[in-house]
Each structure stands twice: as C-alpha cells, then as structure tokens.
Amino acid sequence: MSKKALITGVAGQDGGHLAKLLHDKGYVVFGIVRGQMEASHPRYQAIMKEMPFLNIVMADLLDLSALTHAMQEIKPDEVYNLAAISHVGYSFRDPILTADVTGKGVLNMLEAIRLAGLEKTTRFYQASTSEMFGGLDYNRPDTGYTEDAIFHPRSPYGVAKLYGHWITRNYRESYDMFALSGILFNHEGERRGPEFVTRKISQAVARIKTGKQESIELGNLDAKRDWGYAGDYVEGMWLMLQQDKPEDFVLATGETHSIREFCELAFKEIGIEIKWNGEGAKETGVDAASGKVLVKINPEFYRPAEVDLLLGNPSKAEKQLGWKRKVDFPGLVKLMVEYDLKAEVGTR
Ligand code: GDD
Numbered sequence: 001m002s003k004k005a006l007i008t009g010v011a012g013q014d015g016g017h018l019a020k021l022l023h024d025k026g027y028v029v030f031g032i033v034r035g036q037m038e039a040s041h042p043r044y045q046a047i048m049k050e051m052p053f054l055n056i057v058m059a060d061l062l063d064l065s066a067l068t069h070a071m072q073e074i075k076p077d078e079v080y081n082l083a084a085i086s087h088v089g090y091s092f093r094d095p096i097l098t099a100d101v102t103g104k105g106v107l108n109m110l111e112a113i114r115l116a117g118l119e120k121t122t123r124f125y126q127a128s129t130s131e132m133f134g135g136l137d138y139n140r141p142d143t144g145y146t147e148d149a150i151f152h153p154r155s156p157y158g159v160a161k162l163y164g165h166w167i168t169r170n171y172r173e174s175y176d177m178f179a180l181s182g183i184l185f186n187h188e189g190e191r192r193g194p195e196f197v198t199r200k201i202s203q204a205v206a207r208i209k210t211g212k213q214e215s216i217e218l219g220n221l222d223a224k225r226d227w228g229y230a231g232d233y234v235e236g237m238w239l240m241l242q243q244d245k246p247e248d249f250v251l252a253t254g255e256t257h258s259i260r261e262f263c264e265l266a267f268k269e270i271g272i273e274i275k276w277n278g279e280g281a282k283e284t285g286v287d288a289a290s291g292k293v294l295v296k297i298n299p300e301f302y303r304p305a306e307v308d309l310l311l312g313n314p315s316k317a318e319k320q321l322g323w324k325r326k327v328d329f330p331g332l333v334k335l336m337v338e339y340d341l342k343a344e345v346g347t348r
Contacts, residue, residue, distance in 0.1 A: 219301025252312020
C-alpha cells in the first residue's frame with residue numbers, strides 16, 4: 001500500500017517541490033488549499049496543471065473542524081505543515097492574522113490529528129524557521145545557529161513561528177507524538193514568490209536585460225542570509241520524518257551572504273558590473289560601464305526591526321540524516337536569473 005502524505009501550503013514554493021518529491025517516491029499526495037474553489041476555478045486548474053497527481057482538499061488552518069474532517073478521511077501517514085503567513089515585512093502590517101495562522105494554525109493541525117485519533121500513527125513535520133533566532137549581536141554563534149541556540153525573534157512572524165515550534169515540541173513530549181520541526185534557513189529558487197528579495201532581484205535583472213524595466217528599488221542591502229535552494233531543503237524535510245525518533249533539525253548551507261552580494265552576482269549573470277555610490281537611503285548601484293543607475297534604495301522596504309545576519313550550522317542534519325545541500329550560492333543566483341530570463345523572452 002502506498003503511503004499517504006498531506007501537505008498544507010501545497011501551492012507555495014516548498015509545497016510544490018515537496019509534492020513532486022513525494023509523488024516521485026510513490027506517495028499518494030493530498031494538498032490543503034484555502035478557498036471555496038470548484039474544479040473549474042482558474043487557481044484550482046493552475047495547481048492541477050502543475051501537479052496533476054495532487055488530491056486537493058479545501059480547508060483553512062483557522063478551521064479546526066475542516067482540518068479534523070480532512071484527517072479523519074485521509075488518515076495520512078505523514079503531515080507536512082508548510083502553510084503560513086510567511087512574509088516577514090507583511091507580518092508587521094497584519095500581526096493578528098499572522099499570530100492566528102502562523103502560530104495557532106499549528107495547534108489546530110496538531111489537535112486535528114489528535115481529534116481524529118491519529119496521534120500514534122501520523123507523523124507531523126512543522127516548518128520552523130531561522131527567523132526565530134533573530135540574528136542580534138549578542139546571539140550570533142561564530143559557527144552558526146544550531147538546534148539548541150537561543151531564540152530571539154524580531155518580527156510578529158518570528159514570534160508566531162516560535163509558538164508553532166514550541167507547541168509541536170510540547171505535543172511530542174505530552175502525547176508521545178512523532179512531531180518535529182525543521183528549522184530551515186532561507187531557501188529560494190524558481191518557485192519563490194516575487195515579494196521575497198532574491199526573486200525580486202532575479203526577475204528585475206531579467207526585465208532590465210530585456211528592456212522592460214529601468215531599475216530596481218530595494219531596502220536594506222547589508223542584511224545577510226544563509227541562502228540555499230528550496231529543492232534541496234524539501235528532501236531534508238522528508239528525511240526527518242523517516243528517522244526512528246522525532247528530533248528537530250537545522251537545514252542551512254553554513255555560508256552567509258548580503259543582499260548586496262546577491263545583487264552583484266545577479267547583474268553579473270547579464271554581463272553588468274555594479275559599482276556602489278553614496279550611503280544609506282541615498283546609495284545607488286550603477287552600471288560600471290554606462291553609469292546608469294540600476295539599483296535604488298526605497299526606505300519603504302526597511303523593516304521596523306531587522307534580522308541583520310543569519311548563519312546556520314547544518315552539521316546535525318548532515319551527520320544524522322546524511323543531508324547536504326547540492327546547489328551553492330553562485331549556482332542559486334545563476335539558476336534563478338536564467339529561469340527568469342527564459343520567462344521574459346518566452347522560451348520557458
Ligand atoms: N522582501 C524584501 N524586499 N526584502 C528586502 C528588500 C526588498 O525590497 N530589500 C532588502 N531586503 C532584505 C530584508 O530586509 C531582509 O533582511 C532580507 O532582504 C531578506 O528578506 P526576504 O527575502 O523577505 O526574506 P526573510 O529573510 O525576511 O524571510 C524569509 O526567510 C525566512 C527564513 O529565515 C521567508 O521565507 C520566511 O518565511 C522564512 O522563515
């Protein structure tokens with residue numbers, strides 16, 4: 001009998017990568033999608049076009065009864081809770097909804113499993129995040145954040161995710177559930193939403209190359225992130241649920257790079273060298289050959305509290321799971337810009 005997996009957030013970046021991975025491994029894959037869509041709805045059709053094997057389930061993370069019914073009907077072997085309000089900047093604008101969905105939604109998932117009587121059979125993966133660490137000066141281990149590092153979230157999103165992290169651990173300790181969290185550092189790729197900085201840059205670079213855009217506006221160029229490829233990270237999620245006992249794992253590359261570096265490499269892919277002029281909100285990035293301003297700062301993209309530097313230490317996952325990222329930082333930038341260039345010229 002094939003195993004059954006249920007994914008929340010199946011229409012998001014990681015959901016798509018994971019659904020395909022599990023399908024290839026022979027799972028029957030169910031994906032929770034929000035809304036009241038008929039099969040003729042354009043969004044429903046778009047999801048089915050990309051993942052024709054997917055069994056779509058309509059439910060909302062805020063609706064315990066719908067989640068419980070889904071668990072009772074499907075009786076999944078594995079549940080991957082990837083759904084969330086996941087944009088850090090947005091979470092400052094809508095902190096209450098973020099707390100409800102990103103925080104309490106995790107509790108609803110765990111309760112749904114229990115109410116359906118599946119707490120001894122269903123394995124549960126919670127998408128925890130490096131945003132829980134906060135990246136402040138006092139709390140930045142030289143060798144990167146491990147599973148036991150101190151948490152100091154810096155956004156309503158990070159705080160809500162920390163609730164999800166601890167309630168998952170609490171259900172593991174209280175009810176002996178196979179429930180764990182993957183603490184994932186930033187992971188990007190061709191499925192990334194354009195509201196996140198890497199995709200915003202790769203799409204802008206492709207549009208600048210094809211003459212459809214003049215320049216790009218960004219916020220803080222000096223923040224640093226540990227950026228990997230999303231396709232590598234979903235393999236780690238699956239490996240975590242195949243272990244003999246539930247434990248939390250960090251997935252990261254062990255390298256950190258600034259937004260500025262990402263920009264420089266992305267423009268290099270289209271043969272442009274960026275030179276930086278000025279400081280703070282007046283800084284610009286210009287084409288070294290033509291002098292044209294290609295990068296501007298817009299303080300609208302600054303955050304009320306910033307996570308300055310994230311660096312993860314994936315040694316536990318590498319040792320225990322045998323997991324290792326395959327795509328490196330230059331490879332990630334190249335992959336994203338090439339994908340967006342093809343999309344712009346219509347060859348994708
Ligand atoms: N989004 C965005 N847009 N970010 C910008 C911009 C801009 O124009 N300019 C500079 N940045 C900076 C942000 O201030 C932040 O320091 C960094 O770029 C990365 O921002 P995002 O790409 O939005 O990602 P994130 O690091 O805040 O959060 C992502 O990674 C987390 C894991 O650490 C999200 O995927 C989260 O859901 C995830 O948990």
